[in-house]
Amino acid sequence: MRRHGWLAASFVVALAAMVSAGACAAASPSAPAKSESFPIPQSMIETAVKNLARSVTDAANRGMSSTGYSALRPMAFRSGFGPGRRFSIIPVQISSIVVNEPLDLRINCSAGGYRHFVGSISGHINATGLSQLIMNGTWTIYDNRCFLYNDWVVNGDPYISDSGYISLSSNRVYLDFDETLGWKGKQDGTGKTISCQHKIEVLYDNITYGRVQGSVTCAPPTTVFSISFPF
Numbered sequence: 001m002r003r004h005g006w007l008a009a010s011f012v013v014a015l016a017a018m019v020s021a022g023a024c025a026a027a028s029p030s031a032p033a034k035s036e037s038f039p040i041p042q043s044m045i046e047t048a049v050k051n052l053a054r055s056v057t058d059a060a061n062r063g064m065s066s067t068g069y070s071a072l073r074p075m076a077f078r079s080g081f082g083p084g085r086r087f088s089i090i091p092v093q094i095s096s097i098v099v100n101e102p103l104d105l106r107i108n109c110s111a112g113g114y115r116h117f118v119g120s121i122s123g124h125i126n127a128t129g130l131s132q133l134i135m136n137g138t139w140t141i142y143d144n145r146c147f148l149y150n151d152w153v154v155n156g157d158p159y160i161s162d163s164g165y166i167s168l169s170s171n172r173v174y175l176d177f178d179e180t181l182g183w184k185g186k187q188d189g190t191g192k193t194i195s196c197q198h199k200i201e202v203l204y205d206n207i208t209y210g211r212v213q214g215s216v217t218c219a220p221p222t223t224v225f226s227i228s229f230p231f
Helices: 002-027 042-065
Strands: 076-082 085-092 096-108 114-126 131-142 152-168 173-187 193-205 210-219 223-230
Touching: 042 096, 042 114, 042 131, 042 152, 042 173, 042 193, 042 210, 042 223, 096 131, 114 152, 152 193
Parallel strands: none
Antiparallel strands: 076 085, 096 114, 114 131, 131 152, 152 173, 173 193, 193 210, 210 223
């Protein structure tokens, strides 16, 4: 009887210890994994900046196509009657066009997500002289997998802001935009994250080149990238 009583007591003590350990484990869940810091490669930032620079020129081209700019190079035409013909083309000189156009451009990513530009373009266009237009707007970036690489999901942080001007001459279109604010990304399966803020200038000439220059500050770890390259 004493042996059986000792075994029973030992069993009760062991069972109580197991229950107590289980309760402690339930009360203290494991901490969530922290985002992983990693050396941020320059090539990654250049990829993002180039994508944004091309997007800015896309938005500008969309805006220019809606202003009637092409109708002023070098002059517009209307149909009319002429001697010996049913119709002839008679040139009509247009002195200027006042521009005040909304812009709305969405660029979808085939791997998922999108970029969406909303803004405006305003100013005037002269048929024979120099003209200048102002373009302002913001890029919303949502779950985009084309911004960096398709295993990175990128969102605005909070968004990208673009403001600048478009200068026109007889045969040249010149763009100069400032780009600020930023974006953040997370890589599938690794826990790696990145958040970047831009302070760059986008320059574009329809004849010679496109170029971006300035700086991008990213974290973690905090790293400042000097940007200057063609696109």
